Amino acid sequence: MTILATAIVLGVLIFVHELGHFWAAKAVGIEVERFSIGLGPKLFGFTRGETEWVICALPLGGYVKMGGMDDEVMEKIEGGELRVDSVEALVQSTDRHFDSKPIWARALVLSAGVIMNMLFALSVYTFLAATYGERHYDSTRIGQIVESTLPTGAEELATVDRASRFVRIGAEPVEHWGDIRRALLEGDAGPVRVDLAEPDRSIEIRIPATEAERRSLYESLFVWLESVVGVTDPGTPAGKAGLETGDRVLAVNGTPTAGWYDFVDQIQARPGEQVELSIDRGGSTLVQSLTLDAVEEPALDGRTRMIGRAGIRPSGIDMTYERVSLGEAMATGYRETVAITALILGFLGDLVTGDISPRSLGSIVTIGEASGQAAAAGLETFLSFMALFSVNLAVLNLLPIPILDGGHLMFLAIEALRGGRALSVDQKLRWSNVGFFILIGIMVLALSNDVLRLMGI
Structure with missing residues (x-):
């Protein structure tokens, strides 16, 4: 179930993303040489018209290769050899090559994958609201x-x-x-x-x-949320102390907790302190000792304050459904998409500021586990997870890292600021190589986190 669910999630969302690039490229008259689901060596494929459609070995992404976009980084992604003898040969373009198009057309093509992922999420959330009702x-x-x-x-x-x-x-x-x-x-x-x-x-x-x-x-x-552990972030005090999903926090240092927010208040009031949590685990009461992190947080008066943090996220809450019209379903779909986008942006912001540990990053292992769990929970949960992950894919692709869509858009912004004078092919190649290794580094970190988590470290 997990392998099949993961294949469906990654396959569908990568296809949707790359289809956006493909359609936009065709719309502005750019030649599309290859449409790939997956990276690395080709497993199988076929050619239709001018485009080769392929499935590749590594299910970590995909790409649409357009005329004039041959470069060293793309060849690394494809798992092949350079098909040009020199960097200078790369600039030989035709009127159907990517670089021959105006900035607006190239920006449209580069943004189309992200747009398609957002539209996919909006459509799924709208479908769920129209089919099951609005969730409350x-x-x-x-x-x-x-x-x-x-x-x-x-x-x-x-x-x-x-x-x-x-x-x-x-x-x-x-x-x-x-x-x-x-x-x-x-x-x-x-x-x-x-x-x-x-x-x-x-x-x-x-x-x-x-x-x-x-x-x-x-x-x-x-x-109202119960003071029940939903998830513990790896590498945090709660994760190190061995708190488990489903643990109910009864008291902090002997003071009873009146729900989740009271528990949070008690934790935040003790930055850097050692605390004892009274836990109900499966009907048995035990005490877990942990030393809280001390983190800096903006205060309402514009200053900052130190708060305690354990690294626990709450469990879910039961939902009910209310039948809605199609118009209301579309409004619900829009609200859900905006809310998930804000949630992911907030996570990235907390990651940058250090409020969330890099140990929270997960690789394809985490994606697989989440896909399998969502599939086991039923069609609605599985589709909702796909919509969430589609937004996640869209947001991450807009990061200004060369090799991602956001990095290429950054190149276009530089070109526009320079009055239409683009970076040289050699400069783009160097920056793309940097982006390639940054991406590999993030993947290695995420995979390491999953390995350590599976080892209980």
Whole structure:
């Protein structure tokens, strides 16, 4: 199951990405010599028209080889020999070669793979919403309310206790988190009564008139999460201490945890300290000792503060489904795509700043495990994973690393800034070689992480 699921995920998404390049190249009149799924030596293929369609040995990517794009790095990718005798021969172009086209046309071709991956994700999320319904958290319980982002008129929400439940907002009953979202983002502006339970009480808030303030209000609320370990990041205190998926954190240094956000508050308040976590694991209680990392985080006043970090991510939450129209499904698909894009960009940002360990990077082994788990969970989960991974592929391809789409777009930006004077072929080759080895280094690091993880290190 895992091997088949991985082959489907990688095969489909690589094909979609390269198909974008292929269609765009054809649209602007560029010759396409080869369409490859996979890298390295060719396993098999066929020729149709001017294009050779091939499957290669390494399922780590793919490429569309266009007229005039022969170079040393491409030959390394293809696993063959250079078909030109000198760098100078590379500049001999025709009107159907890539470099003969205007900058806008080349930028379109280079961006088309990313665009196709994003459109694929949007289409899948839209299909899932139209078929299964819009997903909402199957909970009305409050995990946390961020007082600092509440708009004027909604300040009384800050007095609501953690674990309280929304019962009614205005005249509408609240049955799941989607009802809360709808009331705050789409309800009439003005004062509204909010009924709560556990404990029973009512408050009055004002629904803002502007979309920005409505979104700020909604995004100040976080659904209740149990203090249960979902994932431990490799190389972090929790990973080293041996915490496992499904462990329920009962207390930190003897202080009981009231849900996930209370647990996070207790951890963040102890940067660099050794703490003892009381854990429920399969009905047995045990104590795990770990020394927290101390990391720097921006504070609300513009300064920075030191917080503790254990390297734990929470477990999931049950979802419920609500039937929606096609238009609403498309809106849901768009929101999901934007949210996943922001999530991946945030991960990359945290990776750069050191907030997330490089040990979190995974190779094709991790992709395979995740693909297999998603497939085992059912069609909806598998398709959702494919959409997420498609966005991931799009974002990573835009990184400004020579050899990736983002690196080639960077070359075009330099050409545009220089008034149409491109980098020389020799310069592009040197930078592409640098990008090639950077990419290999990242792959080796990711694979090493997986090997160490499988060894329990």
